[in-house]
Amino acid sequence: MKKLLLPLLACSALAAPALAQTGTTQNPNRIDGYGAPVGPSVPVSRAPDETTIDIIGGYYQQTGSHGAVEGGRGTQQLTDVPPAIIINVPLDTVSRLSVNVGADFYASASTDRIDFALSTPSAHDVRIHGDFGYSREQKAKGTIWGVGVGVSKEYDYLSFNAAASFAKTSQDGNRQLSLAGQVFLDQVTLITPIELRTTTGRGKSEYGTDTRQTYNFTATYSQVLSKRVQAAISTELVSQNGLLSTPFHRVYFRDNPDQNTIPTLNDNFIPRFATAARIENLPRARFKYPVSLRLNYYASDLVQVRGFYRFYNDNFGITAHTLELELPVKVTPFFVVYPFYRYHTQTAADYFAPFAQHSVNDTYYTSDYDLSAFTAHKAGLGLRYSPVYGIGRFRVPGKNAQGLPRVMRFKSLDLRYAHYQQFGSTVYAAADRADLVSNIISFDLGFAL
Template sequence: MKKLLLPLLALSALATPALAQTGTTQNPNRIDGYGAPVSPSVPVSRAADETTIDIIGGYYQQTGSHGAVEGGRGTQQLTDVPPAIIINVPLDTVSRLSVNVGADFYASASTDRIDFALSTPSAHDVRIHGDFGYSREQKAKGTIWGVGTGVSKEYDYLSFNVAGSFAKTSQDGNRQLSLAGQVFFDQVTLITPIELREPGNGRGKSQYGTDTRQTYNLTATYSQVLTKRLQAAISTELVSQNGLLSTPFHRVYFRDNPAQNTVPTLSDNFIPRFPTAARIENLPRARFKYPVSLRLNYYATDLVQIRGFYRFYNDNFGVVAHTFELELPVKITPFFVAYPFYRYHTQTAAKYFAPFAQHSINDTYYTSDYDLAALSANKVGLGLRYSPVYGIGRFHVPGKNAQGLPRVMRFKSLDVRYANYQQTGSSIYNAADRADLKANIISFDLGFAL
């Protein structure tokens, strides 16, 4: 699941927020601004009688040479095509229903190395997900509350979640406090590397055991209009995870393991040439995360905005991280906006991380997953949004509206983004152990209203 998180959230950044939106894709290791569970969002303002539909999609491609499946050395090549549709439907003037459904069609060269063979079933997979939310607004009190639930399923992973959110806006509309909570219940199939399986345990899914993970996420956000041009929001997101936090098919090699490799006849080029045996990644079964973030929006002129974001992250794995992001929307015309953006992330290594063959067999916990390495990452890109007042186009759909007239669907907006992501790292061992990962992301959002 972790390999899908970055492309999914790159796409979700385009989409119109759903009511009591829930997210089911989690990576317990990623903390570079993509790693926290997606929490319920407060509904955005819309016409009371307007149904909105967002069709999002794109293409994600990455390369790297530190795959955790092969113990910190090996391909990280991945491609992903994740289409989704988000629908928000007004039930009456104060309540709305949201539906977010989609799939991910991906090909991963790294998981193809679980069995040391090309084109195995693990090389290609499909993830399907669905999230459903309900919100209700009490206009006289300035409050909105919402509830939601969701499910995500792929070959070795099943996740359910429930969510709730509450927002209170001041009478003058200048201040808002929002609270959101979400709980994930995950079941993971324990697919282990082929040489570490019990005798007679082949590739059949029924031959593996399962384990569970629970994630509890609480977010509090306070936003305020400071001046006519400046808005600010501060938020904290407390995350508690319990259960299986390691990945069962991640190998770890040791510098002092006396046990010999049990599969010395494997002569392909897909695994590191190392004479001693690997073990399965082992991490603590409890993790606590304490991020705090600050967001500033400054309306410099009628044509230019400045959006800034800073996030501080800390957890009990020993990772400390800082994330900075800047976005500069510029109105080329009243209906056409270009928004270049840049994101920088830096983090320290977890105390349980070491590169390939640098762990000791006396270590209690160990991983060579470079999501937990010391690294820095740069993401730069450009987005284009076209949204005329009366829409890009109109077409009739079956049925009639409340006035008995033919229903008309408006093609409201088109949003396209491109981003380049590059991750580099430092190592106390040698240059070959530095984190490296490159990715290109193209995504789009087609906005409709009915």
């Protein structure tokens, strides 16, 4: 019954699947950028006779002390295991199908505080998701178009999405314009903190529901500038309408005359506060407009430099800048090591204030530190091993078009580790102490059939 974090996005640098993003749990892979949710995958052109399979997964762990469930003062301890499988199947020489299915098994200490208790059912949840895409290439015209649909489900959340894309490549292959549109239709169960509920029962049907719609349009133009330099610029226009706040996020006020309806909180992990909380309240419309620039420089046959910059702005008052640098180095022709670093900084939303700093006269209010002013650093190392003839081969049932036994190649292995630290504004937190720390290990096993 929680909002979902998606540490599986840490794997997106390994295997390029598109994943549905459905929550606002504090996750550095979601925080950095505040872009639109990513939707159904649209497969890219590959060898016409090759089916590819990527098995991805990992482990995500975070700690922090600004949980929004407790008004910005509680634990942010969280773990997630997100296995998934991505399959691209050729239908003929010009069209392909893609399937991306997976699950998230996660445990959140912060949402365990919705009922002011420990080890309740809200401490654990499972999210399942599936995305399905179709693409068709017109080689003579240099175009590829695709469509896709997807679904994501967890206890308090159900999301359906659809996407369409179009790409046009120049005759010399040096330029490409890509356009994509996505729609997300979400339904959220309004699970509120126990002291703010109007009914005494805890059945899912007693909470009520609300909806949210997200519309996303992306345009990307890429250009080969020289034999060594490639660049791409993109913009993302996002419109969200409906429930944008989280019903089980508490907000405490400095001047609230109402007393807490639960006077005795004997759990040492629950922050004691005399006055009553209210449910987080945010506007029901949000517009986001990030612009990004990507630059790849092939310094030599062995070394590349990949740079990325994004500017972000929205009508909540957040302005953000993100810089990322990746340095792939070929240790051998088949083995690549790629250290990476990412820096993110942003201003606070107009509606954010720390624990007990809001006034009851405020129209909108949140103490969710995802919307606070902060800087963040993420650094890590990736390893990729991909021999020309694959790591190994093994037979699978059936025969190929030539009547020979089918053979699957284990063609590549990716491993990636990242360490993330988030530092709050010096107004509200110590500048030399990280407010949120996480570690992410992810892998991608690539197969071809």
